[in-house]
Amino acid sequence: MLDVEVTSHLLQFSGRRASLVLARDITERKQAEGALQASEERYRALTELASDLAYAIKVGDDQSLEVEWISDAYYQRLGISAYRVDLPSLLALIHLEDRPSVEAALDRALAGEGASLEFRLVGPTGEERWVSFVYRGALDETLGRVVRIYGAGRDITQRKRAERDLRLALEKEREAAERLRALDEMKNSFLNAVSHELRTPLAAVLGSALTLERIGLDLGAADQQDMLRAITANGKKLQRMLTDLLDLDRLTRGVLKLHLAQTELGSLVRGVVRDTDFLGDRPIEVQADSMVLPVDAPKVERIVENLVANALKYSPSGSPIRVVVHRVPEGALISVEDQGPGVPEELRQTIFEPFRQGPSAPLHSPGVGIGLSLVARFAELHGGSAWVEEREGGGSAFRVLLREPSAPRYEQD
Numbered sequence: 001m002l003d004v005e006v007t008s009h010l011l012q013f014s015g016r017r018a019s020l021v022l023a024r025d026i027t028e029r030k031q032a033e034g035a036l037q038a039s040e041e042r043y044r045a046l047t048e049l050a051s052d053l054a055y056a057i058k059v060g061d062d063q064s065l066e067v068e069w070i071s072d073a074y075y076q077r078l079g080i081s082a083y084r085v086d087l088p089s090l091l092a093l094i095h096l097e098d099r100p101s102v103e104a105a106l107d108r109a110l111a112g113e114g115a116s117l118e119f120r121l122v123g124p125t126g127e128e129r130w131v132s133f134v135y136r137g138a139l140d141e142t143l144g145r146v147v148r149i150y151g152a153g154r155d156i157t158q159r160k161r162a163e164r165d166l167r168l169a170l171e172k173e174r175e176a177a178e179r180l181r182a183l184d185e186m187k188n189s190f191l192n193a194v195s196h197e198l199r200t201p202l203a204a205v206l207g208s209a210l211t212l213e214r215i216g217l218d219l220g221a222a223d224q225q226d227m228l229r230a231i232t233a234n235g236k237k238l239q240r241m242l243t244d245l246l247d248l249d250r251l252t253r254g255v256l257k258l259h260l261a262q263t264e265l266g267s268l269v270r271g272v273v274r275d276t277d278f279l280g281d282r283p284i285e286v287q288a289d290s291m292v293l294p295v296d297a298p299k300v301e302r303i304v305e306n307l308v309a310n311a312l313k314y315s316p317s318g319s320p321i322r323v324v325v326h327r328v329p330e331g332a333l334i335s336v337e338d339q340g341p342g343v344p345e346e347l348r349q350t351i352f353e354p355f356r357q358g359p360s361a362p363l364h365s366p367g368v369g370i371g372l373s374l375v376a377r378f379a380e381l382h383g384g385s386a387w388v389e390e391r392e393g394g395g396s397a398f399r400v401l402l403r404e405p406s407a408p409r410y411e412q413d
Helices: 027-050 073-076 086-090 096-110 157-218 222-253 265-275 297-314 371-379
Strands: 004-013 018-023 055-059 065-070 113-124 126-138 147-154 262-263 285-286 292-295 321-328 331-337 385-390 396-403
Touching: 004 285, 027 285, 055 073, 065 086, 086 096, 096 113, 096 126, 096 147, 126 157, 157 222, 222 297, 222 371, 262 265, 262 297, 265 285, 265 292, 265 297, 265 321, 292 297, 292 331, 297 321, 297 371, 297 396, 371 385
Parallel strands: 285 321
Antiparallel strands: 004 018, 055 065, 055 147, 113 126, 126 147, 262 292, 321 331, 331 396, 385 396
């Protein structure tokens, strides 16, 4: 059986009219149209059976797109009523960040290429649902173009949530492992510091005490006095280290509090430098303005002691150290400057962390690497901060701001 297309034409010859009937075989075109329709119906049935979500977009002769049908599951998943949705409304259900990728997938399907991607749908309540979609263009070989775009997908929200939860769990595990690693490094640093820095003064104390116990009466008065001074000096060194460790523990637990009192800072700083017993013959210059501020005097003393000890440790023997205290609008600024190698820019933050020492620290330098940490924490307790800069002419300049309670916040350059 053939499919034919019949056309009739009216002709006129010498005043007479005649009809011309023409017919042509269109069997192949009809078969192609039927095959395309059957293919589309099968694809629609398959997508509705195999997918949670499906829809078809009709492509006009002018490449215009019109939503032809949407599966019931699509409405149900998004919690919207079943009504005819145009293409802008369909795209509006897609998360704003994902729309460009979906539009690109539609363009590929329109060009006869397959496309697959994952994106988010947003329902009327604002709930986001992840979907995995495949787009396919239905080609009409007679017209030589895609006449429909089919989209078929499934809801993968649960999988995405599981992936997110797993990712968060892994991140937390990595953070916990990093904290454990940092704690292990801190423990090793502490044990190394204690083994070197506490053992040396302790050995000096024990050695001098044993010598006095065994042959003290046979020693001259001057030798006895030297040994007693050694015991006292090393005992003070041990006391400073243990006090630093205890204060760091109290700060970590948040139980160390300030006891503010009106204090003349210039006199306090000059007194600390004058009474420091570890300066030796190192020249030190003090320039301190007279000013009265509410501070915790013992903690300010510890700030100055630790900054001076740090300057001694990292600067050449015999080079001068300069201590400056002057008024600023926010309170008082304490500066300790040395002529050492300076602090590399990449270490200017971490150097204030516990058990950190600069790269040029002597092998058996005094302290356990927490002096600058205490300086920073004591400054923060006073509402200020601590930082280090490059000294003009070379070396380091450590700055500490002690902020008055009523003063505005200090903006560090």
